[in-house]
Each structure stands twice: as structure tokens, then as C-alpha cells.
Amino acid sequence: MKIESGERRQASILHADLDSFYASVEQRDDPSLRGRPVLVGGGVVVAASYEAKALGVRCPMPGHEARALVPRAVTVPPRFAAYTQAGREVFDVFHDITPLVEPISVDEAFLDVGGLEKISGTPVVIATRVRERVREQVGLPITVGIATNKFVAKVASAAGKPDGLLHIPAGGEIDFLHPLPVRSLWGVGAKTEARLHDAGIETVGQMASLGEEHLSSLLGRGTGRHLYALAMAHDPRRVTTGKRRSSIGAQRALGRRAKSAADIEATLIAIVDDLGRRLRAAHRETRTIVLRLRFHDFERITRSRTLGEPTDGTEVVLAVARGLLDEAMPQIRDRGCTLIGLSLTNLSDHGAVQLAIPFGGDDHAGELDVAIDSVSTRFGKGAVTRGVLVGRRAMPETPKLPDR
Known part of the structure; x- marks a missing residue:
């Protein structure tokens, strides 16, 4: 296989990545934290400021280990709603710069600025503007890598951190890599x-x-x-937009305190209810349900099951998810559980597959799902709640990209 370095003759792909995102939002919102080592999360550190990272903190890391490394660190609880909002504001800036934006996560994206030179300036000028606007409008530091393709641009942004801009010109990929x-x-x-x-x-x-x-x-x-x-700097992928997601998911951090089987199941039920609403709102159906667990020793396991027919029914997904959780429960009892997540994959558009005839009668479960979705949309997610969830404190959820 003969490979030439680079696929474009202009370095016009940007990889924009917010710096130490969660910790930066905390330092933005609380001026007393600026310039100080900050740990986000107590039992497990989910994010750390660069001041803490410089002293050896890595994520994820047990909170007691991080505090032993940096006794003067300030520990703050995660505020995922604030992070999600900040991510949306940053993406508003991206979309105002170019229509060709490919989200990678809540805090990073690829931007294609090829062809904008006469309107907006060179890719370096545009990248500089992205950084300035994110700093001015959202109050966060961001690093941008510029290259001829997505892979080299991503490596460039990693090398340019923190709060930097690194341009790898066409023809310079090999010397850089x-x-x-x-x-x-x-x-x-x-x-x-x-x-x-x-x-x-x-x-x-x-x-x-x-x-x-x-x-x-x-x-x-x-x-x-x-x-x-x-x-050899070969990456033929283009920046793609409007591509429908192949999966949707959510996860909850459980902390390091022991949780009963009932607590863990209640958390799973809350996740399933949320994913069911999102699935139907996007007019999608799923065939594969994936359960992810993280134990106290930071090891992870994944369990999945594929259905014979696609579904958007909450009760169907819940039955499968409960079965997967039951299979993993012996390990949870032995090792403890600090995080539970669920993903719905193998998605298709609603009605794209001919379903089996429901010989059992009318689909009352589907009608109930629609009715509950309607009430939740009008009055908020808490308007209708399962009895098992009443009085339970919601576990924090990591930010997610909008379903598309």
C-alpha cells in the first residue's frame, strides 16, 4: 500500500478541544479557584485543573490518592448541567464560524474551514478567531490544532495544550509526527x-x-x-455533518460508598426512562442494549443483548437492561460499583423495519410511553415518576451530545 503524507494541499481542518473542560468551568464560575489545583469529584476525580495535573493527578483517580499528591487541592462536586450549557455555547461559536462542524464530544469538534479564506481569512486566522470568541463569549480556554486531515489536527491540538494553537502546514506532517x-x-x-x-x-x-x-x-x-x-499521516476521512448518531446512551456516577442492589437497579431504571424518551423524540428504534459498569478497582465490563426486532418501548428496554444487570450482580457484590451506564445501539429510523404482528392485542405499553412522554414534555421530567424512584437522590450524569 503506497501512502502519501496528507490528503489535502491546504491545512484547513481544525480540531478544537476545550482545556481541562470541567475544571475550567469551575474556575470560570468561581474566581477564587483560578490558578489553584482543582479536583472535580470527591470519591473519584473525574476532572482536574492543569495546576493539579502538573503535580501528578490523572483522571480517573481515587480522590484520596489525588489529595495525597496535592494536599492543597480544592475539591468541588461535579455540576454536569453547567458543563452541558457551556458546551452548547461553545458549539454555537463553532457553527457561527463554519457550517462544517463534526462534534466528537461535549467539549471537542472538527471544523472544516477550507474555502473560507476570501470571506474569513486563512485557517490560522480563523483558528485564532475561534479561540478569541470562545474566551470572550464563554470564558473558557481552548486549544486548536490545524492540519491537512483530522488525525494530524487532533494530534496537533494535544501537542498545543494548554490554551494554544498549533499549525502543521501541508507537507510538514511527517516532520511533526x-x-x-x-x-x-x-x-x-x-x-x-x-x-x-x-x-x-x-x-x-x-x-x-x-x-x-x-x-x-x-x-x-x-x-x-x-x-x-x-x-505516514494518512487519514482520508472528511469532516461530516448531519450524520445521525449510531447510538444514544447515558451513565451515572455512583460514588465509592457501598450501594445496595435496589439502589443500583433504581439508577438503571432512571437511565432507561430517560433513554426511552430520547429514543422516541428522535423517532428511532434500537435492537441492541449495552450495559457498562465500572468497579471500585476502576476495571470495567460491558454486557450486551440484541433483540429479534427493533423497539422504542421503555418496558422492553428495561426488561433487557434488568437481565444484563442481574447477570453482573455477583461481580458487583464482590467488587462494588462506581458507575453504571446504558447505551442503545444498532439504531434505525422508526418504522424502517416491518415489525411482527402483535398477536397479543393492542400495544398499550406503546400508548403509555407516548402519554408519559407528552406529560413530561409539557410539565417536566419529574411530573411523572416511577414509585421506585420517589425520594431517591438523582446520581450525576455526564454531559451528552444532542440526539440527531
């Missing part, structure tokens, strides 16, 4: 990095010099081809 450590490439985790180090490969340039065939013999054909392509 090859001195970097192999962990800079997508797909190089701890195990792959260790295997490469055992083979004497420390940098991206050494990986490229090894060649695709030797790399494939070391890591497997698929991984070898993928990493060799990235090492």
Missing part, C-alpha cells in the same frame, strides 16, 4: 505500546521505518495497516 512517542497514535493502548517497546520501537518514525509488513507481523494485519497509515 515522526519524533512523537508511539502512544500518540489512535489505537496504541498500553498493551500495544508495551509490545512495540519490547521490539525496540519508541517513536512514530521508528514505527514507520519498520514498514507495514513487519508491523503487521508484530501486531496483526488490521492493526498493522491502521497504525502504519497513521504513522
Whole structure:
């Protein structure tokens, strides 16, 4: 496979990434926290300011370990509603700059500014404007990487942090990438990095010099081809907009205090109710339900089940989710649970698949879902609540991108 470095002759792809997002929002909203090490989350640190990261804090990390590293750190509880709102304001800036915006998460996106030079200036000028407007309008620092393709732009933004701008001109991709450590490439985790180090490969340039065939013999054909392509700055993907999401999901942090099986199930029920509303609002149906759990030792497991027919029914999803949770409950009892998440994947548009005839009678469950959705939309999500959820404190939810 012959690979040329770069796919475009102009570096016009921007990767914009907010810096230490959660902690930056906390420092923005509380001036007394600025310049100080900040930990977001008590039992488990979900985010840390750069002042804390400079002293060794990593995320996720047990709160007691982080506070041992940085005794003078200030710990604040997460405020996910504030983070979601800040993310929306930042994306408003992105969309005002260019219509070609591809969200990656609540705090980062790719922007294609090719063809805007006569209207808005060079990509560097546009990137500078993005940073200035996010700082002025939202009050947050953001780093932007500029390159000929998405992969190099993302690596550039990581290298430019914090609060920076790094431009990799067309033709300069190889010089930029090859001195970097192999962990800079997508797909190089701890195990792959260790295997490469055992083979004497420390940098991206050494990986490229090894060649695709030797790399494939070391890591497997698929991984070898993928990493060799990235090492040669090859990424043909374009910035895409309007693509419907292939999944929707939500998760709740449970903290490190012991939770009963009933508490965990109640949290799962609340997640399912929320996802059911979102699924129907987007006029989608799901066939695959995925349960994700994180234990006290930070290990994670994933369990999934695929249905014979797609559904948008809350009770169907809940029955499957409960079954997956029951299967995992022995591990939860032994290891504790700090996070529970659920994703609905394998989505299709509502009515796109011919469903089996409901010989059991009318779909009263579907009518009930619609009625509850209507009441919730008009009077708020708390207007109709399951009895099992009454009196229970809602667990914090991580921000999510809007369903599209």
C-alpha cells in the first residue's frame, strides 16, 4: 500500500478541544479557584485543573490518592448541567464560524474551514478567531490544532495544550509526527505500546521505518495497516455533518460508598426512562442494549443483548437492561460499583423495519410511553415518576451530545 503524507494541499481542518473542560468551568464560575489545583469529584476525580495535573493527578483517580499528591487541592462536586450549557455555547461559536462542524464530544469538534479564506481569512486566522470568541463569549480556554486531515489536527491540538494553537502546514506532517512517542497514535493502548517497546520501537518514525509488513507481523494485519497509515499521516476521512448518531446512551456516577442492589437497579431504571424518551423524540428504534459498569478497582465490563426486532418501548428496554444487570450482580457484590451506564445501539429510523404482528392485542405499553412522554414534555421530567424512584437522590450524569 503506497501512502502519501496528507490528503489535502491546504491545512484547513481544525480540531478544537476545550482545556481541562470541567475544571475550567469551575474556575470560570468561581474566581477564587483560578490558578489553584482543582479536583472535580470527591470519591473519584473525574476532572482536574492543569495546576493539579502538573503535580501528578490523572483522571480517573481515587480522590484520596489525588489529595495525597496535592494536599492543597480544592475539591468541588461535579455540576454536569453547567458543563452541558457551556458546551452548547461553545458549539454555537463553532457553527457561527463554519457550517462544517463534526462534534466528537461535549467539549471537542472538527471544523472544516477550507474555502473560507476570501470571506474569513486563512485557517490560522480563523483558528485564532475561534479561540478569541470562545474566551470572550464563554470564558473558557481552548486549544486548536490545524492540519491537512483530522488525525494530524487532533494530534496537533494535544501537542498545543494548554490554551494554544498549533499549525502543521501541508507537507510538514511527517516532520511533526515522526519524533512523537508511539502512544500518540489512535489505537496504541498500553498493551500495544508495551509490545512495540519490547521490539525496540519508541517513536512514530521508528514505527514507520519498520514498514507495514513487519508491523503487521508484530501486531496483526488490521492493526498493522491502521497504525502504519497513521504513522505516514494518512487519514482520508472528511469532516461530516448531519450524520445521525449510531447510538444514544447515558451513565451515572455512583460514588465509592457501598450501594445496595435496589439502589443500583433504581439508577438503571432512571437511565432507561430517560433513554426511552430520547429514543422516541428522535423517532428511532434500537435492537441492541449495552450495559457498562465500572468497579471500585476502576476495571470495567460491558454486557450486551440484541433483540429479534427493533423497539422504542421503555418496558422492553428495561426488561433487557434488568437481565444484563442481574447477570453482573455477583461481580458487583464482590467488587462494588462506581458507575453504571446504558447505551442503545444498532439504531434505525422508526418504522424502517416491518415489525411482527402483535398477536397479543393492542400495544398499550406503546400508548403509555407516548402519554408519559407528552406529560413530561409539557410539565417536566419529574411530573411523572416511577414509585421506585420517589425520594431517591438523582446520581450525576455526564454531559451528552444532542440526539440527531
